[in-house]
Amino acid sequence: MGTPALLDRYELLAAWHRLIPEAELAGQHRYELDELGEAILNPSPSARRQIVLTDVYCHVTEQMGHLAAMSVPVITPALGIRVPDVVWMPCHRWESFDHDDPVPFVPDLCVEVLLDSDRAHDIDRRVTSYLEGGATEVIVVCHSGRVEFWGAAGRRQTSVFGIALSLDGRYFEQEGGVS
Numbered sequence: 001m002g003t004p005a006l007l008d009r010y011e012l013l014a015a016w017h018r019l020i021p022e023a024e025l026a027g028q029h030r031y032e033l034d035e036l037g038e039a040i041l042n043p044s045p046s047a048r049r050q051i052v053l054t055d056v057y058c059h060v061t062e063q064m065g066h067l068a069a070m071s072v073p074v075i076t077p078a079l080g081i082r083v084p085d086v087v088w089m090p091c092h093r094w095e096s097f098d099h100d101d102p103v104p105f106v107p108d109l110c111v112e113v114l115l116d117s118d119r120a121h122d123i124d125r126r127v128t129s130y131l132e133g134g135a136t137e138v139i140v141v142c143h144s145g146r147v148e149f150w151g152a153a154g155r156r157q158t159s160v161f162g163i164a165l166s167l168d169g170r171y172f173e174q175e176g177g178v179s
Contacts, residue, residue: 006035006036006078007035007036007037007080009075009104011037012033012037012075012080012081012102013075013081013101013102013104015033015037016033016073016081016101016102019031019033019039030042030043030044032073032080032081032082032083033080033081034079034080035078035079035080036080037080042083043118045116045117046115046116048115048116048171049113049115049116049117051171052113052115052141052167052168052171052172053070053085053086053113054070055167055168056085056086056111056113056139056141056165056167057070057086059163059164059165059166060086060088060109060111060163063161063162063163063164064088064109064161064163067088067089067090067091067094068086068087068088068109069086069087069088070085070086071083071084071085072084072087072102072103072107073102073103074087074102074103074105074106074107074110074130074133075102075103075104075105075106075133076106076129076130076132076133077106077129077132077133078128078129078132078133079125079126079129081102082126082129082130084107084110084111084112084126084130085111085112085113086109086110086111086113087103087107087109087110087111088107088108088109088161089107089108089109090108093105093107093108105133105134106129106130106133106134106135107135108134108135108136108137109135109136109137109138109139109161109163110130110135110137110138110139111138111139111140111141112126112127112138112139112140112141113141114140114141114142114143115141115143115171115172115173120143123140126138127140127150131150131151131152136151136160136161137149137150137151137156137159137160137161138150138151139159139163139165141165141167143172143173144172144173145167145169145171145172147165147167149163
């Protein structure tokens with residue numbers, strides 16, 4: 001038996017539209033599509049994860065301008081349609097597509113917050129796919145609150161965009177449990 005063929009951008013978009021009625025029942029963008037067009041349901045984020053996501057979004061908009069968004073579906077080249085926690089891109093890129101559909105390319109900045117998320121098991125694949133799809137930087141906020149900056153050449157010490165995230169430690173897991 002051969003390896004299943006990855007869906008192209010148009011096939012992924014068609015699969016996404018077939019799921020819209022189900023998505024409205026489950027809550028918009030609580031699902032993603034893998035590279036074969038299979039739906040992946042994401043659990044609703046906890047209150048503390050929502051607080052951290054909002055905090056990250058606020059930091060990005062304060063430091064980069066109000067061209068960031070939360071939970072926007074993005075078509076990746078190798079991982080299907082994924083929903084990063086926060087994305088940012090310049091105005092001309094926002095204007096280049098229909099906002100009712102997933103972004104047809106990977107934005108310049110993608111952020112993943114792993115707190116209360118099962119995304120940790122595939123975070124390496126997500127980071128790689130976002131970067132291969134055109135992201136300049138991917139920021140990963142780990143369960144412990146550690147912030148990682150990733151670019152095409154690998155992990156960086158600081159953000160290429162100059163972003164600094166100062167996140168409240170009480171929402172993160174510390175040794176011995178949640179602080």
